[in-house]
Amino acid sequence: MAIVSICRGSKSGGQALAECLADYLDYPLLGREILQTTATAFGVSEEEVTHHFHRSPTVWDRHAAIRRVYVVAVQATLAEHLSTGNLVYHGLAGQVLLRGLPSVMRIRLIAPVEMRVRVLMESDGMTRSAADQHIRTVDAARARWVKMMYGEHIEDPTLYDMVINVATMSIPTACDFIAVGLQQPEFAVTDDVLSQFGDFRVACRVKLALVSESETRGLPLEVKAHAGVVTVSGSAPMLATGETGDRIAAIARGVRGVKEVRLKVQWFDPYP
Amino acid sequence: MAIITISRGTKSGGRAVAECLAKGLGYPCVAREVLQEAAEALGASEAKVREKLTTPPGPWDVITRERHAYVVAVQSALASRCVGGNLIYHGLAGQFLLRDLQGVLRVRLVAPMPLRVQAIVGLHAHTTHEAAERFIRKLDRERRRWVRRMYGVDLTDTSLYELTINLESIALETACLMIGTLARRPPYETTDAMLARIDEFATTSRRHLQAIAGGGR
Known part of the structure; x- marks a missing residue:
């Protein structure tokens, strides 16, 4: 039993890694659907919750209070999913929402922008410049969000247990060695x-x-x-x-x- | 078979992880030896070579490119150690010295400051925690400046490495086990094609050194 949290930039292979790990370890998988669950619980649209997770707060944030409600709600939903001691979470902000908990392997997945642009061009039929612009905008917004909400740099390696660069590594290879780490005592979910x-x-x-x-x-x-x-x-x-x-x-x-x-x-x- | 470089700040557990890996994989593990070979090739002292690979270059170095000769000598010594395809290098600047060689598994270790301070205080009973922390921060700063001046990148940038491991929560043995597993997988497992690339890299590095040494420093 173990809990894995995967943080990554858009189109960095995070979903594929999470699915590979969940399949290999036979753990439940939880991703962006956590936003839908939270939205349903609050009787609002998923877009409303997503907006507060994606749009970075400004210094004069008119929506600070409601953003805090949604963040706490997503954290509470995530906490409910820990009850069995097995989970692969690849939704938003896992590294900060699960901060301080034992036996959680917090992973950040990184990939070169060029590789991510190629994936986005193929999946969404975007032009190179539009894909590049999209990735940089999303990255910047997420970095600002973490900075404003938690005062941390999203790229700071000390926020994670491991940072994995998939520039030269395949997803099955990453999945393989992470699984080895998860079997070690520091990630064991004891009573x-x-x-x-x-x-x-x-x-x-x-x-x-x-x-x-x-x-x-x-x-x-x-x-x-x-x-x-x-x-x-x-x-x-x-x-x-x-x-x-x-x-x-x-x-x-x-x-x-x-x-x-x-x-x-x-x-x-x-x-x- | 694989070539693994381990980059880390001082007292971040690099040597221990490297030795654990060497034991598990049966690979040679080198660091200082490479500096000694480079010093021998240049007819300089090991201390001089170390200084050139740690202290940030000043304007004089840029004009004379003197430091470049030392870097090439260390690169050549390291490249010749890579021939055969099995090596763990936990010395200075491995990720940069072998950056032109595809298939190298570049690992960076990070450790929290209290752990690093304790490692120094444990070894030197007369050193205070404050002095140890000052020493570590100074070395970290100098190494970052060296890399910034020499290669124009930030030493702590995680995209320079295949894997960055935080030893605050991951035990040394676990880190060793995971890196060992990764080293046995493609593209890090040494193939015949990689062995050929290593040979070529070692030859090029040696010629580069000969050209520089022949041209005077």
């Missing part, structure tokens, strides 16, 4: 790892519940879970009625899998 995935799942559900409610959506809150005990930290306005704290606790308590809620929130006066 302890499964329990950490369970904690992550509960924390993601609580985060989603908090961003789904208008009173708590804009608050910079962090959520951690351990064996059903959820700790919410961050900062929130201190209202005379004390309602904010009560609402955070009530929302969190209403989430499946939560047994106890602990607040470590720093309260501030919104009207000093």
Whole structure:
């Protein structure tokens, strides 16, 4: 059992590698359909969710709050798929959405632009210049998205366990040696790892519940879970009625899998 | 059979991975030996050759192209080691010295700074963590500048390598196992065609060195 996350630029062979690995290891495969699942859950179109994952935020981002909701929702959907301990994920932002989890092999696949242009020309019948322009635009938007949302450079190799260049390597060859790595102890999904995935799942559900409610959506809150005990930290306005704290606790308590809620929130006066 | 180059920052586990691979694949593993052979060919000291391959070139080097002779000598020594098709090279600039040779498996290892600092502090008890980190950052900076000046690229650019492995989460033994598996697959497994290319590359490198040495430095 293991979890694999594949991040790649458009037309870099990521889907082929993910399918090869899922087939070879007999693991479930999850890709862009995660956006459809999230869209359905929110009663919006897939394009609406995709838009917030693809369009890079600007400094003055009018849609920051709703973008955050969708990102948290996609992360929560992804967390639900970890329950069996087997998954090949090749959707968006896996390297940041699954950050900090054990036994996840985070791979980045890169390919020369010329190779990707050729693939796009053949698959979509584009001219060379249109294909080149498209790839560079998509790459730049994704890089900006990761930078704005997480403050990281998408090409930073330390975000991944491995960066694989398919300029000279075939997809079956890449698939072959990754499978060897996945069988090693650091990627084994033990009972302890499964329990950490369970904690992550509960924390993601609580985060989603908090961003789904208008009173708590804009608050910079962090959520951690351990064996059903959820700790919410961050900062929130201190209202005379004390309602904010009560609402955070009530929302969190209403989430499946939560047994106890602990607040470590720093309260501030919104009207000093 | 394969030719593998391992690039890494100082104390990033390069030697350990190279030795593990050499043991698993039964290939010779070289680094410093290549510098020694180059030094011998040029009648210079090993320290001088090392300096020319690590310290960033200044304006004088650009005018005299003196440094070029040292690079060609190291390339020639490395090329002659490649003849036969089995080699693990974990010395300086392997990915650049063999860039004209198709089928080389170029690996880069990255490791988190605390791990690298610990490797130095563990070896030198009198070195503080701060001093070790300063030393590592200085070397990293100099190597990046050397590569930028000599080849016009960024040493950390992942497109220069077939595989970049982060040793923060991947164990040395796992890295070794994966690279070993990859080395046995095409196009990295040495074929007769590649052996012929290596021979040609070694001959060209040797002639290049002779031309430079004959022309005076």
